[in-house]
Amino acid sequence: MRLVPTAEQDRFAAVLHDLLSAADVPAVAERWAQGDAAPGRAVWSRLADAGVAGLAVPERWGGTDAGAADLVIAAEELGHHAVPGPVAETLAAVPALLLALGDDRLCDKWLPELAAGRVVAALAAPPWLPYATDAHAADLVLLAGDDAVRLARTGAAHASMDYTRRLFEVSPGGVLATGPDAAAAVARALDLGVLAAAAQLLGAGCALLEAAVAHARTRVQFGRPIGRFQAVQHKLAEVAVALEFARPLLHAAAVTVGSADTAARDVSAAKVACGSAAHQAARAALQVHGAIGYTREHGLGRWLTKVRVLTLTWGTAAQHRARVMAELTR
Amino acid sequence: MNLDLDAAACAFRDEVRDWLAANVPAGRLPSVDTPQGDAAHRAWERRLADAGLAVVSWPLEYGGRAVPPLHALLFEEEYHAAGAPARIGQNGLFLLAPTLLRHGTPAQRDRILPPMVRADEVWAQAWSEPEAGSDLAAIRSRGRRTDGGWLLSGQKTWSSRAAVADRAFGLFRTDPQASRHRGLTCVMFDLRAPGVTVRPIRQLDGDPGFAEIFLDDVFVPDSDVIGEPGDGWRVAMSTAGHERGQTLRSPGRFLAAAERLVALWRSGDGRDAATRNRVVDAWIGAQAYRMHTFAALDAPAGPFAASATKLFWSELDVALHETALDVLGARAETDAAWTDGYLFALAGPIYAGTNEVHRGIVAERMLGLPREVAR
Ligand SMILES: Cc1cc2nc3c(=O)[nH]c(=O)nc-3n(C[C@H](O)[C@H](O)[C@H](O)COP(=O)(O)OP(=O)(O)OC[C@H]3O[C@@H](n4cnc5c(N)ncnc54)[C@H](O)[C@@H]3O)c2cc1C
Numbered sequence: 001m002r003l004v005p006t007a008e009q010d011r012f013a014a015v016l017h018d019l020l021s022a023a024d025v026p027a028v029a030e031r032w033a034q035g036d037a038a039p040g041r042a043v044w045s046r047l048a049d050a051g052v053a054g055l056a057v058p059e060r061w062g063g064t065d066a067g068a069a070d071l072v073i074a075a076e077e078l079g080h081h082a083v084p085g086p087v088a089e090t091l092a093a094v095p096a097l098l099l100a101l102g103d104d105r106l107c108d109k110w111l112p113e114l115a116a117g118r119v120v121a122a123l124a125a126p127p128w129l130p131y132a133t134d135a136h137a138a139d140l141v142l143l144a145g146d147d148a149v150r151l152a153r154t155g156a157a158h159a160s161m162d163y164t165r166r167l168f169e170v171s172p173g174g175v176l177a178t179g180p181d182a183a184a185a186v187a188r189a190l191d192l193g194v195l196a197a198a199a200q201l202l203g204a205g206c207a208l209l210e211a212a213v214a215h216a217r218t219r220v221q222f223g224r225p226i227g228r229f230q231a232v233q234h235k236l237a238e239v240a241v242a243l244e245f246a247r248p249l250l251h252a253a254a255v256t257v258g259s260a261d262t263a264a265r266d267v268s269a270a271k272v273a274c275g276s277a278a279h280q281a282a283r284a285a286l287q288v289h290g291a292i293g294y295t296r297e298h299g300l301g302r303w304l305t306k307v308r309v310l311t312l313t314w315g316t317a318a319q320h321r322a323r324v325m326a327e328l329t330r
Numbered sequence: 331m332n333l334d335l336d337a338a339a340c341a342f343r344d345e346v347r348d349w350l351a352a353n354v355p356a357g358r359l360p361s362v363d364t365p366q367g368d369a370a371h372r373a374w375e376r377r378l379a380d381a382g383l384a385v386v387s388w389p390l391e392y393g394g395r396a397v398p399p400l401h402a403l404l405f406e407e408e409y410h411a412a413g414a415p416a417r418i419g420q421n422g423l424f425l426l427a428p429t430l431l432r433h434g435t436p437a438q439r440d441r442i443l444p445p446m447v448r449a450d451e452v453w454a455q456a457w458s459e460p461e462a463g464s465d466l467a468a469i470r471s472r473g474r475r476t477d478g479g480w481l482l483s484g485q486k487t488w489s490s491r492a493a494v495a496d497r498a499f500g501l502f503r504t505d506p507q508a509s510r511h512r513g514l515t516c517v518m519f520d521l522r523a524p525g526v527t528v529r530p531i532r533q534l535d536g537d538p539g540f541a542e543i544f545l546d547d548v549f550v551p552d553s554d555v556i557g558e559p560g561d562g563w564r565v566a567m568s569t570a571g572h573e574r575g576q577t578l579r580s581p582g583r584f585l586a587a588a589e590r591l592v593a594l595w596r597s598g599d600g601r602d603a604a605t606r607n608r609v610v611d612a613w614i615g616a617q618a619y620r621m622h623t624f625a626a627l628d629a630p631a632g633p634f635a636a637s638a639t640k641l642f643w644s645e646l647d648v649a650l651h652e653t654a655l656d657v658l659g660a661r662a663e664t665d666a667a668w669t670d671g672y673l674f675a676l677a678g679p680i681y682a683g684t685n686e687v688h689r690g691i692v693a694e695r696m697l698g699l700p701r702e703v704a705r
Pocket of ligand 1 (some may be wrong): 454455456457458462463464465487488489490491540677680681682683684685686687690
């Protein structure tokens with residue numbers, strides 16, 4: 001079992017990092033927030049060219065069937081850049097769901113489009129995902145429940161505290177699958193989505209720490225950089241430790257997610273750890289930035305609010321902790 | 331956890347598991363810091379050594395098995411899961427020995443390691459002084475040149491196990507003219523040599539876990555100097571890396587404690603979600619520490635990662651035990667296993683460099699923030 005990225009995975013992450021650095025994600029996110037999905041879709045299709053969109057899609061349907069280890073590498077990078085849109089859905093949960101339903105007609109229709117980056121997918125799966133995120137910009141919207149997987153009809157839209165997100169109420173549409181097999185498929189797909197969300201959280205947490213460190217080195221108060229004050233140093237050191245020890249749980253869960261009987265436990269542990277480390281990073285980063293971090297212009301808020309909504313969705317910390325205990329005492 | 335263990339690893343793990351099942355003493359040994367406990371723990375160490383299980387990662391010539399790091403981790407997991415006794419020789423086995431393997435002479439290794447492995451010689455670490463705790467480079471105990479060796483004088487304190495140990499290794503100022511970090515020398519000495527006085531100090535748990543050591547012109551031969559005279563700081567920092575890293579605090583210990591905590595929760599009748607969440611967080615923390623250690627087998631951590639590791643395990647240990655006490659509620663007061671563990675855990679954020687000092691190291695050396703104080 002390998003818990004650290006291979007050299008090839010490091011290169012993949014570097015390619016994505018360069019691609020996203022060049023893509024001016026802050027401007028793309030601003031347009032996305034205003035309802036203009038075109039620049040975001042363009043970035044998504046470039047990511048697809050780099051192999052991101054097909055990671056969870058078998059080769060037969062145009063993907064690379066790369067496995068969860070690569071998926072978390074990509075999702076972490078997207079989190080690092082706070083890429084807007086239904087990332088964990090399109091990247092992980094929806095392809096996994098379509099695949100797990102085992103219906104070739106559905107796979108033939110959607111998987112090649114997803115892998116090519118031409119289709120963005122949204123998903124509602126109460127109670128973890130009560131709304132479909134950014135369904136207005138999605139080509140495929142699904143509603144997954146314990147008893148069935150359906151196409152979703154979208155209803156009223158709600159604003160999110162992450163101003164780049166819009167949340168849609170959904171009602172049941174045409175049935176795609178029902179029965180115990182469908183329920184098992186949903187469970188598996190959600191685990192993969194949770195894993196991708198955890199990876200986004202870790203990436204966002206790292207970005208927040210980097211921003212805080214950079215600011216602490218240069219912002220001068222009382223005649224010295226604020227990063228020399230022990231209160232600031234210790235806060236950031238604690239964030240670094242929390243992120244450092246969340247990562248191996250993420251990679252361990254990527255190893256077990258598809259197969260081992262500890263998958264649910266490991267995925268939940270990773271979500272709790274990555275979520276709380278990212279939350280700690282968000283609090284520290286805002287505090288270290290002071291008022292400037294509280295402004296919309298500065299842009300720190302894109303990470304702050306994304307971290308918060310990602311810790312609340314794909315299962316809250318309380319839900320995942322309950323699941324870990326249930327698995328441990330089974 | 332479902333690790334992909336190859337056949338050799340599985341065979342080794344099973345051998346260790348079977349041996350421990352057949353040999354771990356029933357019931358807890360008396361505290362290592364009492365005379366009966368001292369004898370019982372030394373006897374246990376000899377038994378381990380006879381089975382070739384005292385120091386599995388060491389080279390064959392010193393009683394080890396030269397097993398790869400993964401096997402050493404598996405050994406630790408089995409050891410703690412079996413509830414085997416604390417290692418009385420730990421200061422020697424996990425601090426002095428790696429230092430000698432790196433900085434010592436072959437003659438020192440041949441002379442010192444075999445009796446250490448059999449606990450015929452138990453070692454204490456004599457670094458701290460009354461005026462030199464976190465600021466270790468402020469030590470004042472001196473070594474003066476004499477014919478064929480050195481004369482040591484001064485006072486050491488908080489020296490774990492020194493009340494029962496045979497020998498100690500410590501830092502002494504051998505060149506008062508040199509700057510703080512230069513002019514220090516790492517020296518081994520006999521705790522029963524003429525001129526040495528050991529005064530046991532009772533710890534929070536009532537046992538004389540550590541001691542003060544007074545030295546009055548204690549002679550040590552040149553052959554007991556580790557590394558070059560004047561190079562003691564560098565030698566000590568390599569020892570500190572082992573102390574802060576995982577050798578002393580193997581994930582197996584926290585994993586075993588976390589499993590016991592989950593079992594405790596399960597058997598209890600308290601069912602409030604807040605406490606349950608803390609139990610889960612402690613278990614997740616132990617699992618994170620374990621996975622972090624396994625990950626380090628594939629990609630060795632950077633030089634200051636030991637500080638991050640020390641911060642993590644010491645805080646985890648306190649959280650784990652505090653949670654256990656809260657799960658037990660009023661009954662906890664009489665539960666010796668958990669209360670002893672709790673009192674032991676409380677020292678974790680203080681020894682091996684306080685957590686404040688380690689946060690400073692992480693901030694400045696890992697994150698690159700500007701220096702706050704000279705260390
Ligand atoms: C159970 C136990 C076993 C021990 N075993 C040994 C042993 O075997 N051998 C040995 O040599 N020593 C041993 N020690 C001693 C240990 O290494 C010291 O206690 C430790 O280095 C701290 O020193 P101090 O206790 O003098 O505290 P001080 O250095 O006086 O620190 C007191 C407080 O001030 C804080 N502080 C100090 N400097 C700074 C700074 N620069 N920034 C922020 N905060 C600061 C500390 O973090 C701490 O909270 C042991 C200690 C304990 C508790």
